[in-house]
Amino acid sequence: MVLVASKGGGADEGEVVNFRGKLADKTKTGGWLAAGLILGTELSERICVMGIAMNLVTYLVGDLHLPSAASANIVTNFLGTLNLLGLLGGFLADAKLGRYLTVSIFASITAVGVTMLTLATSISSMRPPSCSDYRQQHHLCIEATGKQLALLYAALYTIALGGGGIKSNVSGFGSDQFDVSDPKEEKAMIFFFNRFYFGISIGSLFAVIVLVYIQDNVGRGLGYGISAGTMVIAVTILLSGTPFYRFRKPQGSPLTVIWRVFLLAWKRRTYTYPSHPSLLNQFQNAKVPHTEKFRCLDKAAILDENAGTKESMNNPWIVSNVTEVEEVKLVLKLMPIWSTCILFWTIYSQMTTFTIEQATIMHRNIGSFVIPSGTYSAFLFITILLFTSLNERFFVPMARRLTRTTQGITSLQRIGMGLILSIVAMAVAAIIEKERRNIAVQESKRLVLFDKVTNNGWLKSDLNQGKLNNFYWMLAVLAVLNFLVFLVLSMRHQYKVQNYARDDDNDDKEELKTSNEMKADRKENGLIAEEKGELQFV
Secondary structure, eight states, rough: OOOOOOSSSSSSSHHHHHOTTSBBBBBSSOOOHHHHHHHHHHHHHHHHHHHHHHHHHHHHHHOOOHHHHHHHHHHHHHHHEEEEEEHHHHHIIIIIIOOHHHHHHHHHHHHHHHHHHHHHHHHHGGSSOOOOOOHHGGSSSSOOOOHHHHHHHHHHHHHHHHHHHHHHHHHHHHHHHHHHHHHHHHHHHHHHHHHHHHHHHHHHHIIIIIHHHHHHHHHHHHHHHHHHHHHHHHHHHHHHTTOOOOOOOOOOOHHHHHHHHHHHHHHTSSOOOOSSGGSSOOOOOSSSEEEEEEEEGGGGGGGOGGGOHHHHHHHTTTTOOHHHHHHHHHHHHHHHHHTTHHHHHHHGGGGTTTTHHHHHHHHOETTEEOOOOGGGGGHHHHHHHHHHHIIIIIHHHHHHHHOOOOOSSSSHHHHHHHHHHHHHHHHHHHHHHHHHHHHHHHHHHHHHHHHHTTTOSSSOOOOOGHHHHHHHHHHHHHHHHHHHHHHHHHHOOOOOSSOOOOHHHHHHHHHHHOHHHHHHHHHSSSSSEEETTTEEEE
């Protein structure tokens, strides 16, 4: 029997066990069989979420007769909630449940949610009376009532809850199936993450091409029913592989450390700062150098009469240590830069809302075949696949040659490039939308009557009579201002520096890290991964 090495080295820290709670035998557990079963769960989750999100706005507008702006809000709120609930899923897995149990529970919740959505879109009483052309004559159509929307909302947010729990844990659970102390398995883990991101994109492509076509041409109920069936099968396969998995015991959530430091600092707010930082708890053993910024948090690590014994000094609920305090400071320092990415995701969300609405009113015929409007988002995933490949094979190697650094360009430079591209995207979208609208308006004779009804707004249910291009220009201008703020913050940012020395072998190993390994680190650590003195952002 060959046992899997424990990351932390202790009996309770990082211990890897099998489903019976005994030390895992690497010849019988983990590896590609286990990782492949886990990969199927994420593939199914992507099929469900993308199959819903990328075509939901057409159902809300065309079948439920909701205004375009309100429909866009429903879609973005659904996706935003899903991503925020990933924090809850990650917390539960790290603090108590473990990744396997969390993924299993939340995958089951997702299956229930998609089943509810299938019912909500199949039952005729859950929709208002049909209308021949809502986008052109929305003032003559009956809008869905609150009662009719209730089951739809319940289904969407049940899916968001389940998807958040899967999203935050499935990649980490997959990486648990490989022993990083074994070079062969470490290499396999890198390959797993390649396949993981490839699987996400393939699942998304399948959803927007196949499922969206079924939803538009056969029926929403069948389209969402296929998603529900896929999720049920995925849960069954995941559970059937239980004997083959390796399980890492929960180590506690980083979120617990953060709020615990804040709590202790608040309780000790009246304490006097020590004469020198070296008097703080475990200053000499700190893995992160002490800094003066956010000095108020240092009070969480002040030793008092209640923390005088060695046992108390090691009890994080009595007194924090310098490493914990400094790591919380690092998170706070990242928050301003993180906040500049919010607008980027606002721009990104247009791909699931107004971009789909634009496609709906365009000529989408190839001969007698009509391309579903939701399928246009396939260009998004194809582009991601293309540029991810080009980035690994062309852009990063070229940047390494130019900068003569292992990473090529820094994390902040990569974020900055993404923000610049989002500005360009909105500017191009605004120009194209203006031209598209001008052509459409020339073909329409209903402009005067329609404007009287809709009060000349930018975002109208009939985009031909609105000014969506102005909305895109507004986003572009906000993105420019956001980028300028990012520049100021990034110039003032200081990367994390470790407070302990590495041996030469480890340094060499770090130097040889590929970008795929960086992805593995980011997923495994949750929010931030450290790479050669820099902070990676997720």
